[in-house]
Amino acid sequence: MxxxxxxxxxxxxxxxxxxxxxxxxxxxxxxxxxxxxxxxxxxxxxxxxxxxxxxxxxxxxxxxxxxxxxxxxxxxxxxxxxxxxxxxxxxxxxxxxxxxxxxxxxxxxxxxxxxxxxxxxxxxxxxxxxxxxxxxxxxxxxxxxxxxxxxxxxxxxxxxxxxxxxxxxxxxxxxxxxxxxxxxxxxxxxxxxxxxxxxxxxxxxxxxxxxxxxLSEMKEKYASKNVSLNYQGNISFLNSHPMIESIEDYGNTTGIKLKNENSDQELLKLLMANNISIKKFNVDEISLHEIFVLLAGKEAANV
Amino acid sequence: MFNKRTLAIIKRELKMKLFSKSFILMTLLVPLFMIGIFSVQYFVQSLSGEQRSDLIVISDSDEILNKVQNEIFQTGPFKSGDLTTRFEKIELANFKSKLNEFKPDILEQRITGVIFIPSTLLQSKGVEYYSSNPNNSSLFYKIKPSINKALVEIYFAGKLLTEEEIKFARKDVEINGFRVSSDEKVAEEGYGNRIAMVLFSFLLYMALIFSGSMTMNAVVEEKSNKIVEVLLSSASSTELMAGKILGTVIVEVIQMAIWLSPIVLLISTSWFLIPAEFMPQMSFGFILYFLFNYAIALITYVALYATVGAIFDNPQDAQSGVWPLLMLIMIPFFIALGMEANAQSSLAQIASLFPFSSLIVMPARMILVEVPLWQILLSCAINIVVLLGIFKLAGKIYRIGILLTGKKPKWSEVFGWLKMSS
Missing domain, CATH: 3.40.50.300 (P-loop containing nucleotide triphosphate hydrolases)
Structure with missing residues (x-):
């Protein structure tokens, strides 16, 4: 109530x-x-x-x-x-x-x-x-x-x-x-x-x-199509990839937003194929910070 | 506005103030300070008369010189050595050049001054005094009677008058003041009430400025140490302001009552032996009126001071905002002191009914003369209306100012707050 x-x-x-x-x-x-x-x-x-x-x-x-x-x-x-x-x-x-x-x-x-x-x-x-x-x-x-x-x-x-x-x-x-x-x-x-x-x-x-x-509903809503990634290597090739909508670097983690909901496995394969060493690959997880940046715009990234 | 929260704030103010060192010190020190001021004034006055004077008396007539010399030699200051005189006879035409001779001595204060009594001016008693300080009233007070006496005697010498008649002609007019009031008795007036007027006005003036600035600093402090936001989460700004002001008013009225208690004892008992001419004629009712008026004055001025405190967030800025308030207290104070000359002048009458000034002028006027009851009631009514208005305005400014920090607001912005809804 x-x-x-x-x-x-x-x-x-x-x-x-x-x-x-x-x-x-x-x-x-x-x-x-x-x-x-x-x-x-x-x-x-x-x-x-x-x-x-x-x-x-x-x-x-x-x-x-x-x-x-x-x-x-x-x-x-x-x-x-x-x-x-x-x-x-x-x-x-x-x-x-x-x-x-x-x-x-x-x-x-x-x-x-x-x-x-x-x-x-x-x-x-x-x-x-x-x-x-x-x-x-x-x-x-x-x-x-x-x-x-x-x-x-x-x-x-x-x-x-x-x-x-x-x-x-x-x-x-x-x-x-x-x-x-x-x-x-x-x-x-x-x-x-x-x-x-x-x-x-x-x-x-x-x-x-x-x-x-x-908060739970919010995360659910914004998490789909979202991958949270910890890695070592160079992922700049993803920038122009057709299945990627946007990439946000948050320092510790990188948030990758996909264009399609079901392309996460494809992304994983792509990363492996490009010899990226993956420490964490988390599908459907989004931090509050990421949601905030998503909504308030890029200039909000350095909150 | 008056509820348990206001009460809690009032209680805190009383607790913090009534038992504070500064309250006890102030209560004891102010009377000592007043006594100090009056004695210093008395001391300074008596000192100024004791200064040594060296005079030169010049005339073209031997008769005048001899008579004046005789009279001056009999005066106290001459006998005690405070006054020395030299007498010189000169033709009228030579006076100017003689005066020029004395000029260096006068300028270097080797002689106090030159008194010139030409025989031509005997009838008009015109005496000229040349000095670097020609308005020395304490000197005139010493020598004027002697010169007057001498001139009167010379003037009447040729006429057949008795000693008694000459004595009468010599005598100055004496005016004795009798106070006419609605009481049965017509009392002879001494200095008592004039001293009391200065004393009461001074107390009022000092207490208002002092308690006002104390409150202002307390508000600035609440604002700068940020407790005010915690308080506002419980009480409204009006409750906060009302509590603060009423707390201060209660403390200050208690203090004033303590200060006035010797005067109450003075007028209601015969415990103190003071000369009748210094005895103020004052009723117990007036003391009560004075305290009541003081409470109203406090609420009015303390509310204004608190508002100024709310506008600024540091004591320095607040000091700069306080001068209009000081004017509101100082101008009436000086009008009150000026009433010593005439308490029924139109300025005094208007000022004793005018908002703000009435709070200080009316009690002073009531000490000196009997003010018609309707004027007293009217002034009370005016003051209460002003008080309510001030409280409302102050509340508005206080509400907005109290949470603003940072840049010092302009007066135009403050006036803008009055138009805002909150």
Missing amino acids: NVLEVKNLTKRFNGIIAVDKASFSVTEGSVFGLIGRNGAGKTTTIRMMLNIYFPDEGEVLFKGSKIEQDFKDSVGYLPEERGLYKKMKVIDMLLFLAELKGKKGNEVNKSALQYLERFDLADRKNSKVEDLSKGNQQKIQFISTVLHDPDFLIFDEPFSGLDPINTNLLKEIILEMKSKGKVVIFSTHLMEFAEKMCDSIAMIDKGKIILNGK
Whole structure:
């Protein structure tokens, strides 16, 4: 069931369109990825979903009705540019942000201490935020995002600026929330992360949604006629071959798009015949990155 | 706008501010600072009178010289050595050349000045004073009575008048101020209320600028350390702004009440022994009005300062955006101080009802004269309407400005935000 529906959202800044009629929906209990390059309109879309920006056109529906404060209360939001009150004590900071979400009292207090315990920060609860290391401040920020037990988690470029330990910690949090049946929405320009974690995605480019749906269905749709290849040798002879539609070099792998669905075996034979040493030959597999390049055009290749 | 989120923000502001070192320091230091300023002024004033003066008195008449000399020799400054005088008799025609002789001495301050009393000008009491600093009022204060007395005596000498009549002619007019108010009693007015007016206006002026810039810096900080986006995911920008402003207002009103408590004790008890002429005549009701007016002024100005903070993303740029606000506080402050001369001038009347200036001028005016009730109520009504308008405008700019970072926006862009829907 769709819990969140984004319909024709449009936002202009000084006459420039940042988001252009964006529509997609998020189903219950799923991990949803909003994917696109920097400046594609991801943050603006997310801010409109949270009512931080009012859209110029369109609307966001939560369980069928327009988003109101009750939606905001049920969201935990981790913006790309994170920040805390530097002069506040850690525990006060956490409780204040939970109180803004309408949660206060013993329960949330206890839960805050539990989280601090879990992230090895229990002894720092009375320290000022500014006295914590950057990594520990990020942990406090994660705790503040989930402390009020939200039903929705919205992360904007969650992995930017994180060290490897916190990256893993955040992945853990996302998976834990998913296993609890919460909806996780995150925006990223890192295709591998999205590919590994998302159930559904929406691709946004220049403010327009260029693709959206279930990741599995999407791959199925775009994978046919597609061969993913790892090799050694020179395959430039393929460039002008009649059965090839296009070749994309992604560095580690090369994506070959065929004109006909059933010519993959023929391609394999051709490669063998030309003494290409094949390390991997994968039919019907396409990476999210490849799909993105396919749709957003060649200039998108260096995302 | 007022709900549990606003309340949470207000609570945070109170917690962070009321128990902060800077609040406690400010509460203690400002009264000391005020006392310091008043004593420095008193000190400077008394110093300026103590300077040594060397005068040369010139006349074409022996009689004038002798009489003036007699009188000046009896004055305190002469006896204490602060004033030395030399007397010279000169024909009127030679005065100019004599003055030229003294010119180098005057310019190098070896003599303070030359007093020229020609006998021809006896009737008009026209005395000329030549000096590098011809407007030295503290010097005039010392010698004028002596010269006046001497001239009066010479003038009346030939006429058959009694000593008493001459005394009367010599005496200057004295005007004693009595305050007429709707109270039964007509009270003689001392300096008390004028001092109180300067004190209250100064407190208001300083507190507004100080709390305004504090709030502005806090908003810029929230913006630059990015917490604001986290806050906005929970609360609306209006709730955020309202919470912040009301939190500041509560803290500042408490502080002002602490500052005013000695004055409340002064007017309601006899614990303090101060000379009657320095005793301000002020009711407890006025103190309450002052606090109420202060709260309105705070909301108005703090909202404006917060808005300026929201427009810019670093303190330097914000400082440059603050000068229109400073004008809005400074001009009324100077009008208020100027009312010491006349609190019923039309400028004072208009300024005490005009938006923004009313917040500072009206309380000052009320200390000096009795303002009709309708004017007080009208000014309150005007101020509240302005406050609501400001709050609305500020909210709009705040909402858009608060998430913008990067390039410093132009004023024309900021006005453009007012037209935008969000």
